Amino acid sequence: MSGPHADELNRLHAEIDHLTTVHRTAAGLARALTKYLADEPFRLADQFAGLLAGELEPDDIPEANAR
Numbered sequence: 423m424s425g426p427h428a429d430e431l432n433r434l435h436a437e438i439d440h441l442t443t444v445h446r447t448a449a450g451l452a453r454a455l456t457k458y459l460a461d462e463p464f465r466l467a468d469q470f471a472g473l474l475a476g477e478l479e480p481d482d483i484p485e486a487n488a489r
Contacts, residue, residue, distance in 0.1 A: 447480040448473050 448470060455466040472478040 443480045444473060447483055451483065 451466060451470040451473065455463065455470060458466065469478065469483055473480070473483065
């Protein structure tokens with residue numbers, strides 16, 4: 423397939439991949455928030471909210487927090 427339909431399909435696949443990455447990162451942050459609630463509640467909650475609000479990208483979240 424080529425032309426505008428292929429371009430749109432590729433764009434949609436890229437968007438799905440991006441959303442999947444965002445949601446996986448958000449899930450990791452939620453786990454980290456639960457695990458470290460006593461230590462870092464505000465920083466993790468702020469990162470989580472920023473990710474879901476579209477203010478942060480998954481690459482902005484340190485890998486240690488996403489596990």
